[in-house]
Amino acid sequence: MKHYDIGIIGGGISGIMCAYELIKHKPDLEICIFEKGNSILNRRCPLTENRSEKCVKCSTCAIMEGFGGCGSFSDGKYNFTTEFGGWLNEYISSEKVMELIEYMDEILIKFGATTKRFSTHTPKARELRKIALQNDLHLLQAEVKHLGTENNLKIMTNIYNYLKDKLNIKHHTEITDISQENSKFLLTSENGQYSCNYLISAVGRVGSEWFTHQCKKLKINLTNNQIDLGVRVELPYEIFSHITDEVYEAKLHYHTKKYNDLVKTFCMNPRGHVVTENTIGVLTVNGHSYSDENLKSENTNFALLVSNKFTSPFNEPLKYGRYIATLSNMLGDGVILQRFGDLIKGRRTNEKRMKKSFTNPTLKSANAGDLGLVLPKRYLDNIIEMIYSLDNIARGTANYDTLLYGVEVKFYSARPELDNRLETRYPNFYAIGDGAGITRSLSQAAASGIYVARNILDRIDDQ
Ligand SMILES: Cc1cc2nc3c(=O)[nH]c(=O)nc-3n(C[C@H](O)[C@H](O)[C@H](O)COP(=O)(O)OP(=O)(O)OC[C@H]3O[C@@H](n4cnc5c(N)ncnc54)[C@H](O)[C@@H]3O)c2cc1C
Incomplete structure (x- = not known):
């Protein structure tokens, strides 16, 4: 059975940013991202490519699954706020969340993102806010960066090319079961079994039902309504x-x-x-x-x-x-x-x-x-x-x-009980991103991944 220091289930933005931060600070770590979908280079949706008039319900949905996660074909609106897009600030201070989002933005810029942002703080935007308020409509405050669908895909591809030689990325590898043995985590897939010391679940909304099931099996409390x-x-x-x-x-x-x-x-x-x-x-x-x-x-x-x-x-x-x-x-x-x-x-x-x-x-x-x-x-x-x-x-x-x-x-994915390190009741087992029900946006999902990477790095340093 192949053993890794760190296993990440899910190659969406949360898993990717987590892996990036880990490998940046500790290049010797053996990390594996397990992703049920295709490589970013082969994700093709028959519907969006006009090869079909209707969704043909592919076995893995190219829109929702594959390296880059369900965000790859989104137009990449990255919001700089804690007012919406998740509830990370219920675990970490809002200042810390904003710092993590800004840090994520530096990474995106490094891989080709624009520096242009829109804001609700300009005089014109404030006037819009006033007119909205006069009609009992409440305009939430945020800066937003729009990458555009085609650029978002390019940036994800650049990140993939950067990461692919530094860690293992196993595509077409759906993890079907999680268990624990002698403080190691065992992961089962159709391609075989793997083990790891640290486990991060980053399965997105598409994997949330499966993850809920795993949490119930592992007796991790859940909330969702x-x-x-x-x-x-x-x-x-x-x-x-x-x-x-x-x-x-x-x-x-x-x-x-x-x-x-x-x-x-x-x-x-x-x-x-x-x-x-x-x-x-x-x-x-x-x-x-x-x-x-x-x-x-x-x-x-x-x-x-x-x-x-x-x-x-x-x-x-x-x-x-x-x-x-x-x-x-x-x-x-x-x-x-x-x-x-x-x-x-x-x-x-x-x-x-x-x-x-x-x-x-x-x-x-x-x-x-x-x-x-x-x-x-x-x-x-x-x-x-x-x-x-x-x-x-x-x-x-x-x-x-x-x-x-x-x-x-x-x-809304069911939320497993997590502490303020986003760790489950099992030491070294973390849950991040939309699949953990704690985020609902690219920015906060990415921030949760970076945050957990830093917690793991601290723990490794302390050992
Ligand atoms: C069409 C669309 C447009 C969007 N536009 C925006 C936007 O503009 N701005 C914004 O902030 N948000 C947007 N979102 C939401 C945003 O994409 C998500 O909030 C974000 O991608 C969450 O990241 P994540 O890493 O938590 O999960 P995901 O991106 O969903 O990634 C999870 C990954 O885990 C994999 N996986 C799941 N289960 C398993 C398993 N058992 N084994 C192995 N792999 C598994 C999946 O295949 C997937 O690739 C959009 C979403 C969609 C669908």
């Missing part, structure tokens, strides 16, 4: 341009008058594209945008998500989200697309009605349908109220031809 569910909105770029030109991405939070539920804008992509993603076997929607002018679309897209925390006796939000997404897949044979005007009139959008739309959808594989048959009333009411509210600060949001794609689900 939240889900964000909603739609992706797509409209002409001009409607939001006064906001996106200034802050790039506006995270706007609103409590609806009807239910006092939190609805938020999320993942805003000026002149972007709507895409499907295969989340644990169901098709949901997401969005991204390129930085290359030639690859930009005419539209802006963003998610409108309703946050819901379930209370006793129900404690399976993942199942709930998957159930709604499965319903939408069943009715729409994939992702459903509806014009806002049709939704308000209580009628489905069909192909004939879609042809009348002034707004052209960027996601061609979505089928015209009726989200009213998919989303529970409370979610629909919340989304409709939020759209009218946004119309007050970006006139045209509530136009008839505003397109709604459904459904978008943000699953």
Whole structure:
């Protein structure tokens, strides 16, 4: 059985940054990243490459899995904030989290990232914040860096080329079981067994269900009761341009008058594209945008998500989200697309009605349908109220031809009990990134990886 000093399960940004920091300070460490997906050089999605009109549900999803993680085909919006994007500041001070994010940015710049940032602190952005507030919409504060989908992929490839000779990266190696024997961790995969002294789980949202199962087996306590569910909105770029030109991405939070539920804008992509993603076997929607002018679309897209925390006796939000997404897949044979005007009139959008739309959808594989048959009333009411509210600060949001794609689900991974070193109750076994339920963004996932690397380095020095 091959033995490593350090085993990292998952080659997403959290695992990558962890490995980078470890190898930078201790080049002699034997480290292995176990990644179930493809190498960054071979990740190909038939849908995004127009080789298929529909998601063909590949055995490993090139969008979600492979070196670079689910962030590789994202447009790389790196947020410099602790206001959203995770809960790392529940374990580490906010100052420390910001320092880790800044450090991560230095690494990205070294591998080719831009130094340009957008900010919500400029005079124009402050004016936007005021207008939003006057409409009971709350603009969260952040600096954001947009790498662009094509650049993000290049940067991940540069990092891969840097790391590949310094440590082991095992692709197509899905870890199926974790156990402990004589203070070593045993990892099982179809390709064989491995052992390691230090273990880091960095499995992302795609691996969170499996990791939850492992935690239950290892008697590590878990908590989770939240889900964000909603739609992706797509409209002409001009409607939001006064906001996106200034802050790039506006995270706007609103409590609806009807239910006092939190609805938020999320993942805003000026002149972007709507895409499907295969989340644990169901098709949901997401969005991204390129930085290359030639690859930009005419539209802006963003998610409108309703946050819901379930209370006793129900404690399976993942199942709930998957159930709604499965319903939408069943009715729409994939992702459903509806014009806002049709939704308000209580009628489905069909192909004939879609042809009348002034707004052209960027996601061609979505089928015209009726989200009213998919989303529970409370979610629909919340989304409709939020759209009218946004119309007050970006006139045209509530136009008839505003397109709604459904459904978008943000699953919250169950959170294992971790101490403030992000260590489980098993010494030398850590959990980082989105799969541990402690982050929900590239920046904080990366920061968690660097943080754990430093803790391990300290421990090794102390031995
Ligand atoms: C389309 C899209 C766009 C996005 N855009 C943005 C954005 O602009 N800005 C932002 O901040 N965030 C964005 N996100 C979210 C962001 O990508 C994640 O927050 C981030 O990638 C989390 O990093 P991670 O390392 O925790 O997990 P991931 O990136 O999900 O990586 C986990 C890796 O672990 C592997 N894995 C899982 N289980 C196993 C196993 N058992 N054995 C071996 N390997 C395993 C997976 O294959 C995967 O490669 C986007 C996500 C998507 C899907």
